[in-house]
Amino acid sequence: EPEVTQTPSHQVTQMGQEVILRCVPISNHLYFYWYRQILGQKVEFLVSFYNNEISEKSEIFDDQFSVERPDGSNFTLKIRSTKLEDSAMYFCASSVISNTGELFFGEGSRLTVL
Amino acid sequence: GESVGLHLPTLSVQEGDNSIINCAYSNSASDYFIWYKQESGKGPQFIIDIRSNMDKRQGQRVTVLLNKTVKHLSLQIAATQPGDSAVYFCAENTYTGANSKLTFGKGITLSVRP
Numbered sequence: 717e718p719e720v721t722q723t724p725s726h727q728v729t730q731m732g733q734e735v736i737l738r739c740v741p742i743s744n745h746l747y748f749y750w751y752r753q754i755l756g757q758k759v760e761f762l763v764s765f766y767n768n769e770i771s772e773k774s775e776i777f778d779d780q781f782s783v784e785r786p787d788g789s790n791f792t793l794k795i796r797s798t799k800l801e802d803s804a805m806y807f808c809a810s811s812v813i814s815n816t817g818e819l820f821f822g823e824g825s826r827l828t829v830l
Numbered sequence: 831g832e833s834v835g836l837h838l839p840t841l842s843v844q845e846g847d848n849s850i851i852n853c854a855y856s857n858s859a860s861d862y863f864i865w866y867k868q869e870s871g872k873g874p875q876f877i878i879d880i881r882s883n884m885d886k887r888q889g890q891r892v893t894v895l896l897n898k899t900v901k902h903l904s905l906q907i908a909a910t911q912p913g914d915s916a917v918y919f920c921a922e923n924t925y926t927g928a929n930s931k932l933t934f935g936k937g938i939t940l941s942v943r944p
Contacts, residue, residue, distance in 0.1 A: 720873075747929055758936050759866075759874060759919065764929035771928035807873045816930055817864035817923040821873030 718742040720822035739791045739808030749809040842941045849907040853920035862923040
């Protein structure tokens with residue numbers, strides 16, 4: 717069964733360092749998303765992406781964050797200068813169509829900022 | 831402000847019993863709701879969705895009920911199994927014209943006793 721894959725599964729970094737989280741969405745999906753979940757809290761929307769452009773971003777997604785689809789398969793989230801409060805589980809998701817609540821999530825990348 | 835939230839943090843049920851997980855929302859304009867399941871160490875997994883033109887929708891062993899009058903949503907799981915143990919989230923989908931955006935409520939942990 718097709719699935720969204722994310723790497724790394726866990727990354728530990730020092731505050732101020734750059735981090736890139738990688739995702740391979742399901743191959744025939746056109747809509748891509750990043751969400752994050754701080755430990756024990758609810759899942760929060762970060763950004764949506766379609767046709768090589770950001771469709772919408774949340775207040776969390778400030779200038780330190782960026783997304784890119786560098787090739788036909790990868791979708792990346794970059795945090796330029798990590799802060800302690802960026803520590804969270806980051807989930808990539810994709811969907812076939814735009815107006816759907818059925819998103820396919822990856823297993824997440826846990827980011828720990830020290 | 832607008833919010834989607836769950837009534838109880840944990841629910842413990844006996845294997846074989848039916849489970850009911852409740853969710854309240856505050857925005858009367860909300861028209862599309864989804865239930866997600868998150869198993870330990872995994873990303874959210876779509877269970878079932880319902881749009882506001884319906885008040886009930888059934889899937890395999892699951893039923894979602896929507897009461898727009900009191901802004902209440904519930905997920906019923908029939909014959910609960912150990913594999914149903916997970917955190918359950920209700921979410922609202924907002925379609926921005928380009929992409930969907932899910933606003934998740936706080937999760938409720940379902941624990942199934944053997």
